[in-house]
Amino acid sequence: MRCFLRRSLTVGISLLVFLLIINLYSWPQEDSAMKEVQRWAQDIGLHQLHADQNRHSLQRLSNATNFLNVSYHYLAGTPPLQKKFLTVGLCSVKRKRENYLMETLKSVFEQSTQEELRKMVVVVHLADPDQEWNAQMVEQVAKRFAPHLLLGHLLLIHAPSEYYPSLEDLKRNFNDAEDRVQFRSKQNVDYAYLMNFAANLSTYFLMIEDDVRCSKSFFTAIQKRLASLKDTSWVTLEFSKLGYIGKLYHSRDLPQLARFLMLFYQEMPCDWLLVHFRLLLTQKEVIRFKPSLFQHIGHYSSFQGTANRLKDEDFEEDLSRFPDNPPADLVTDIVTFENYLPYKAYSNMADYFWGKAPTAGSYFTLVFKQAAPIVRIQIHTGSEHHQDDYLRAGLVELGTEKSKQHCIKYTPIGRFENGHFDRGNLENSTASVPECMRIMVTEGQSEWLIISSISIWTKPRS
Numbered sequence: 001m002r003c004f005l006r007r008s009l010t011v012g013i014s015l016l017v018f019l020l021i022i023n024l025y026s027w028p029q030e031d032s033a034m035k036e037v038q039r040w041a042q043d044i045g046l047h048q049l050h051a052d053q054n055r056h057s058l059q060r061l062s063n064a065t066n067f068l069n070v071s072y073h074y075l076a077g078t079p080p081l082q083k084k085f086l087t088v089g090l091c092s093v094k095r096k097r098e099n100y101l102m103e104t105l106k107s108v109f110e111q112s113t114q115e116e117l118r119k120m121v122v123v124v125h126l127a128d129p130d131q132e133w134n135a136q137m138v139e140q141v142a143k144r145f146a147p148h149l150l151l152g153h154l155l156l157i158h159a160p161s162e163y164y165p166s167l168e169d170l171k172r173n174f175n176d177a178e179d180r181v182q183f184r185s186k187q188n189v190d191y192a193y194l195m196n197f198a199a200n201l202s203t204y205f206l207m208i209e210d211d212v213r214c215s216k217s218f219f220t221a222i223q224k225r226l227a228s229l230k231d232t233s234w235v236t237l238e239f240s241k242l243g244y245i246g247k248l249y250h251s252r253d254l255p256q257l258a259r260f261l262m263l264f265y266q267e268m269p270c271d272w273l274l275v276h277f278r279l280l281l282t283q284k285e286v287i288r289f290k291p292s293l294f295q296h297i298g299h300y301s302s303f304q305g306t307a308n309r310l311k312d313e314d315f316e317e318d319l320s321r322f323p324d325n326p327p328a329d330l331v332t333d334i335v336t337f338e339n340y341l342p343y344k345a346y347s348n349m350a351d352y353f354w355g356k357a358p359t360a361g362s363y364f365t366l367v368f369k370q371a372a373p374i375v376r377i378q379i380h381t382g383s384e385h386h387q388d389d390y391l392r393a394g395l396v397e398l399g400t401e402k403s404k405q406h407c408i409k410y411t412p413i414g415r416f417e418n419g420h421f422d423r424g425n426l427e428n429s430t431a432s433v434p435e436c437m438r439i440m441v442t443e444g445q446s447e448w449l450i451i452s453s454i455s456i457w458t459k460p461r462s
Contacts, residue, residue, distance in 0.1 A: 077155040084202040092210040100211035116219040127190040159193040192261035238288035291316035323455035345451040371433035373459040390419030393443035399436030407436035
């Protein structure tokens with residue numbers, strides 16, 4: 001029966017794609033993206049989604065990436081020919097109530113530019129054992145997202161049930177009901193096989209769920225955050241505070257993470273295992289960025305269809321008003337307290353720089369990787385829990401004539417007021433484009449100093 005369904009699925013997809021390719025020529029010709037799709041369709045034709053071609057592609061890919069030795073089924077699409085910057089990975093199963101997969105994919109693609117899409121691939125693991133449901137979802141996705149399948153932006157895969165460990169007589173940890181334990185254990189394996197598949201597709205891997213909405217140009221926002229952490233070591237970056245949503249990994253860590261999930265699949269839920277994995281790889285603190293780039297949209301859980309209306313209050317759909325924060329090296333002579341490092345003030349993380357009592361003449365300097373046409377600077381010191389640790393007296397300066405870890409010339413642009421600084425219209429503040437930004441302490445203070453955020457906006461490059 002399984003073989004029959006598999007053959008039916010393959011034939012159905014092939015016929016569907018044939019019709020889609022023909023219908024592409026009736027779509028608006030002025031759409032440049034559609035013309036590109038048409039050229040691809042003409043060149044590669046039906047075999048782009050054909051089972052035999054997919055099987056050969058899988059064999060080539062598996063030599064490098066199939067650490068768990070799984071024979072995946074390609075349901076639609078083929079792997080990218082070149083390694084991408086980012087893989088967006090998600091698993092989807094049949095739900096008892098609403099299904100949100102189509103809405104999630106729509107958000108991923110609509111909130112990304114063509115340039116961003118060329119640097120990433122979306123991998124969907126249809127992880128339900130019901131092959132008829134999988135076939136239905138492939139048909140829906142192929143009808144709606146044919147251009148992305150043909151252009152290599154989207155892949156649909158399935159790990160067959162015979163590769164799954166037993167989901168019977170599992171440990172009843174945390175006094176969970178048997179069906180709940182079975183559900184979360186299978187979910188751990190679903191993610192393990194997804195990560196195993198994605199290990200060599202890109203430099204980074206982003207985990208989301210099948211019921212999310214994305215911020216506009218989330219890809220570029222992630223790139224900027226990565227640039228701000230260029231010289232730091234991390235295991236997991238978080239772009240949402242909910243569940244498995246918006247968790248970023250180095251792809252090189254995926255084989256270990258996949259094995260880890262398989263080893264402990266029945267012990268606890270996936271989000272708890274991910275925390276243990278991060279700690280074992282010695283990242284002790286959560287590195288979470290604000291605003292959040294992904295929002296949970298589902299009203300009902302994939303488990304038993306129970307109500308699940310969790311929302312991330314830090315989510316922002318339009319990031320246009322948020323800072324650019326061009327890449328920079330951070331230099332300070334203020335003694336840093338524990339792990340409250342300088343970069344945390346500049347990375348939009350849910351954390352901050354914390355230094356011991358500064359003296360007059362102490363500095364906190366950003367040395368930009370490239371000259372930055374700054375139009376606005378906003379700096380906040382102190383925090384909700386340490387309200388006295390703000391800058392009493394300070395000056396903000398823009399520097400030019402960069403030399404190693406500082407600039408030779410500085411131009412004052414304003415002073416702090418009650419621990420805060422916010423100044424716009426800075427385009428003509430210096431004779432040449434600024435290469436440094438410096439906070440100068442003008443009076444010593446006995447209180448320590450928290451710099452909670454430094455936000456910089458730049459003029460768009462023409």
